[in-house]
Amino acid sequence: SEASFEGVDDVAMAAPKPAPRRNDSAALAKEIAEKLTYAIGKDPATARRHDWLEATTLAVRDRIVDHWLASNARNNASGAKRVCYLSMEFLIGRLLRDAINNLGLSEAIRDALSAYDVEIDLIELLEPDAALGNGGLGRLAACFMESMASTGVPGFGYGIRYVHGFFRQEVVDGQQVELPETWLEHGNPWEFERRERAFEIGFGGKVTMIEEAGKPPRQVWRPAERILAVAYDTPIVGWRGARVNTLRLWSARALDPILLDAFNSGDHIGALLEANRAQSITQVLYPADSHLAGQELRLRQEFFFSSASLQDIIRHHLKRHGDLTTLPDKVAIQLNDTHPAVSVAEMMRLLIDVHAMGWDQAWDITKKVFSYTNHTLLPEALETWPVNLFERLLPRQMQIIYAINAQIIREATQSGLDGGKIAAISLIDEGSGRRVRMGQLAFVGSHAINGVSALHTELMKKTVFHNLHELYPERIQNKTNGVTPRRWIMECNPDLTALVTEAIGPGFKDDITKIKGLDALATDAGFRDKFMAVKLRNKQRLAKTIEERLAISVDPHAMFDVQVKRIHEYKRQFLNIIEAVALYDQIRSHPEIAWQPRVKIFAGKAAPSYANAKQIIHLANDVARVINADPSVQNLLKVVFLPNYNVSLAEQIMPAADLSEQISTAGLEASGTGNMKFAMNGALTIGTLDGANVEMLEHIGEDNIFIFGLTAEQVAARRANGQGGREIIENSPILKGALDSISHGVFSEPGRYSNLIDNLYGNDWWMIAADFEAYWQTQRRLDTVWQDPTAWGTKAVHNTARMAWFSSDRSIREYAKDIWSAPTGA
Ligand code: PLP
Known part of the structure; x- marks a missing residue:
């Protein structure tokens, strides 16, 4: 009762606890307004979007705190x-979307805010x-x-x-500039x-x-x-x-x-x-x-x-x-x-x-x-x-x-x-x-x-x-690493989540292994069409972002071929850029071939002191500028470098990718986790036998993933023999042509990238020359599959259906059992 709050003794005796919160939209709307008024000091008429974000966050946070105190009390008691x-x-x-999703409040919050003409999708984006x-x-x-x-x-x-x-x-x-981040x-x-x-x-x-x-x-x-x-x-x-x-x-x-x-x-x-x-x-x-x-x-x-x-x-x-x-x-x-x-x-x-x-x-x-x-x-x-x-x-x-x-x-x-x-x-x-x-x-x-x-x-x-x-x-x-399917499927790909729910029921949300139920639908034309329609909508959204940020227009019906991750020589963005240049040359010299339209998308940051990685960013941007401006390849090839790769950008990119580039020099990528996020969202992978790609191959099946290149053992042997790249380059007209275009100033003044290119002729430490031919051929195989939407769609569905093992829930259960001897609730 009210009275029990008056005297100290009463409080101690009654130990009043706040009433459990209601989670319907009316209750949430009221609480959000209260937060706006009493925690932020604004009224709905004058509140800015930031204020709504904060008020919503605080209302959601209250619910988390209730669970938090209960969890801590349980820990202490047990x-x-x-x-x-x-x-x-x-x-x-x-964190906001994660919290709302995990608390099951998505619909209620959306409705609550719409009472004030506020769109949750817009204010969420203001969270740093x-x-x-x-x-x-x-x-x-x-x-x-x-x-x-x-x-x-x-x-x-x-x-x-x-x-x-x-x-x-x-x-x-075209060059990376580092600015302070102020979250x-x-x-x-x-x-x-x-x-x-x-x-x-x-x-x-x-x-x-x-x-x-x-x-x-x-x-x-x-x-x-x-x-x-x-x-x-x-x-x-x-x-x-x-x-x-x-x-x-x-x-x-x-x-x-x-x-x-x-x-x-x-x-x-x-x-x-x-x-x-x-x-x-x-x-x-x-x-x-x-x-x-x-x-x-x-x-x-x-x-x-x-x-x-x-x-x-x-x-x-x-x-x-x-x-x-x-x-x-x-x-x-x-x-x-x-x-x-x-x-x-x-x-x-x-x-x-x-x-x-x-x-x-x-x-x-x-x-x-x-x-x-x-x-x-x-x-x-x-x-x-x-x-x-x-x-x-x-x-x-x-x-x-x-x-x-x-x-x-x-x-x-x-x-x-x-x-x-x-x-x-x-x-x-x-x-x-x-x-x-x-x-x-x-x-x-x-x-x-x-x-x-x-x-x-x-x-x-x-x-x-x-x-x-x-x-x-x-x-x-x-x-083996894993990624959480809550953030990396449910939150970042709501349309896919809705489709999977419609197809096999909501059970996969509690137990991701149930997503395997999609496997049988891979050959169902109706389902496949819906699956690829979701992909297309996600690509349209990304295309809009690309247009807004870079004023480059890309066709959402082209293959979105994506490599997003830190820029590092062992991750071999350079190999991918060389392939783009080679493709550019080939499209122009062989207009009779049925080239498949592609958008090559890059994003990633280089360590500020890592000169070669910064050169790779510069090259990607130089190549993009020239190719995107060339009318002779307009509808067949675009190259995009999206600045400031971060988790939020990843959440937009992963659901919109058709092809995931996981092409590190074998033996050097410990696991990768980007590879998992792409595949869960229905991208096919082109990759080396490196890190978790090896296990993805086992789970997804060799028909549904595109593996190429030297193995870790072969890389080690080649390095030990000191075999450089010169001979390979001189015997490969396509590779040589691409390197010459870069050297001779098609994309920049001549010599800007001579250091990167000399390294390939020299020891080819990252096996870019050594793996180029296999990579090129595998990309052309992918072109063939892309031409057949049924084949591509089937493989895409298999990818989503077969990736459950790469959930971080599985990783954590293994750690808990084999290393920590700690309890898991499930
Ligand atoms: N950076 C961000 C923002 C990510 O989300 C991820 C993983 O998905 C990574 C880096 C790591 O990517 P990768 O495993 O491809 O190196």
């Missing part, structure tokens, strides 16, 4: 094992992408967070609250600041030995610099709101916001320096993907979020269970790549120095708690840190790493490994100026190490971790 997913990146994108990641690794973490909530795993994401996420890309005169500019209604949840993080200083009477001597780290990590929590809602998990991101803050002494003595700038220095740790996401960014600030970021997360995990455990010996029964900590690998040493420090545990017990607990996911075998991406930098910044952790190393080397010696192999497993690389190898540290501190596709896991055993695998043969296992 004491079930929790999974902490440590990741330097979470590439989330927008949370772009706290670079690409596949960060997007995987985001899919995993959603799938943990959807499959009932008590999951906690831990990461960094970057003020500036992944940079905004503009293309000026927090209008505040972030999804996050809750937890000022009370703050931990001190140290850097530098000294380690001293403390000897107290009657106690064993112990090491104490006295950092020279101390800053605060403050938690910001975002609720992550699972399918049907069954569980809401927490993504906890750390923000850096100075212990003292201002040095008053300095300020009072007139040093107004100096008084703020310390605060700025502290805050700089969480200001910017490093934009390097599959490449080591070896700056000191990066190591600070890694330690900052690792230490804060572990302190939080330990605090929680002690509060609930009182005793750290049970930590491995109650917590699993997954290291997403080596970025949080310093956690292994920091956990040892916390257990030994702070919680007075003995070495052996601490080491045993550490290994049981941690597991590590490897994401790349590329040497340029494997993290190592100079020992002297490590020692200066983290002196105690460095001591611990030496001690771990000594123990591992003892175990290796005892097991009979020879000297060369022991040097290879050492945590310290003595070869290139003494560096700490983070992969080795993560490996030895974990009970399970996983690769992200079957092929990648096998290569891991043979290459980077060959010797550690020999020493600990039971540790490496495979967990």
Whole structure:
């Protein structure tokens, strides 16, 4: 009753809880208006679209909070094992549609807003992408967070609250320009600041030995610099709101916001320096993907979020269970790549120095708690840190790493490994100026190490971790990546979702494996026509975006041939561009052939310091400009480079693709997840036997996927033989012709791309010359299939029907069972 709110005692006794919220459109309309009025201070007559977005978000958020508190209470009551997913990146994108969809509120919100003449589809677009990641690794973490909530795993994401996420890309005169990204500019209604949840993080200083009477001597780290990590929590809602998990991101803050002494003595700038220095740790996401960014600030970021997360995990455990010996029964900590690998040493420090545990017990607990996911075998991406930098910044952790190393080397010696192999497993690389190898540290501190596709896991055993695998043969296992079908089918492709529901019922929404029911409809002409009509509508929408952004008009009836992902030499956008140039030449010289109309679509960002990748973007834009302006190929070939690839653009592109380009040099793409998103939405794949493509082939069937090129083994052999590309190029008139057009200035002044082209004549490291002929031929086979809409449509339906295994729900259930020993609800 109202009265019970009056006196403190009454409140305590009655413990009133808010009434459960109603989810009909009338109730939502009323609440949205209340938020607009009392949380934002606007009335419907003067509200801007941004205000409606915020009001709607807050109304939806209230419903999530109800589920969130209930999930947390359930976790605490059951004491079930929790999974902490440590990741330097979470590439989330927008959250509103995800939340509305998972809560089943799509229709009700649409109706509620229409009462105010507001269109949900328009205001949704104003939400900024949370772009706290670079690409596949960060997007995987985001899919995993959603799938943990959807499959009932008590999951906690831990990461960094970057003020500036992944940079905004503009293309000026055909070249990439990087601009700061400002997602927090209008505040972030999804996050809750937890000022009370703050931990001190140290850097530098000294380690001293403390000897107290009657106690064993112990090491104490006295950092020279101390800053605060403050938690910001975002609720992550699972399918049907069954569980809401927490993504906890750390923000850096100075212990003292201002040095008053300095300020009072007139040093107004100096008084703020310390605060700025502290805050700089969480200001910017490093934009390097599959490449080591070896700056000191990066190591600070890694330690900052690792230490804060572990302190939080330990605090929680002690509060609930009182005793750290049970930590491995109650917590699993997954290291997403080596970025949080310093956690292994920091956990040892916390257990030994702070919680007075003995070495052996601490080491045993550490290994049981941690597991590590490897994401790349590329040497340029494997993290190592100079020992002297490590020692200066983290002196105690460095001591611990030496001690771990000594123990591992003892175990290796005892097991009979020879000297060369022991040097290879050492945590310290003595070869290139003494560096700490983070992969080795993560490996030895974990009970399970996983690769992200079957092929990648096998290569891991043979290459980077060959010797550690020999020493600990039971540790490496495979967990093929997946993507969440809620975001990557239901939300991004509502027309397909409606069609599938009409055809086989809604059961696939709860259990994606049921989508297999579509397989039988692949040969049903009526269904196929509807399926391809959905595709056409999605292509029309993308064509409109292309027209609006680039003033290029493309025909939605042409084949949309798409390669969107980070720009990287191993991903071989260059191969695709060369094929476009070759096609351009061939169309002009052979007008008698029935060429099939194509639109080649590219998008992706290059790391700012990656010169060759930036050249590839420049070339794509140069080629696009010339081809699109040439009337002789007008209806047959267009080339488009869409700037600023991000999750929201991906959500528009994936449903609109006919052909998905997954053409990395075999053995170099760990898994890929873009490949999965395309195929689920009915695109056919042209790809190499790389990463998860190999398993997609098994699931989709060889009639429905177009595989070409050298295998990983053949690539390794060719590289070992040092076979360059010259001979191949000189024997291939089509390839040679295309390279000559690029060199001789058809698309730019001559010589602009001589570096890229010389590389092909030289060692052809990425096997572009070596794979060109097979790629070209496979593209022509695809032309033939495209000419036959029945054949193409049948394959497209099979793709959607057979991709369920690549749901991240499946990945998460495997992790929960084989690595985390954690419960799943389903
Ligand atoms: N970037 C974004 C925005 C994505 O959505 C994805 C995956 O779909 C990726 C990068 C990774 O793409 P790929 O697996 O093709 O490298």
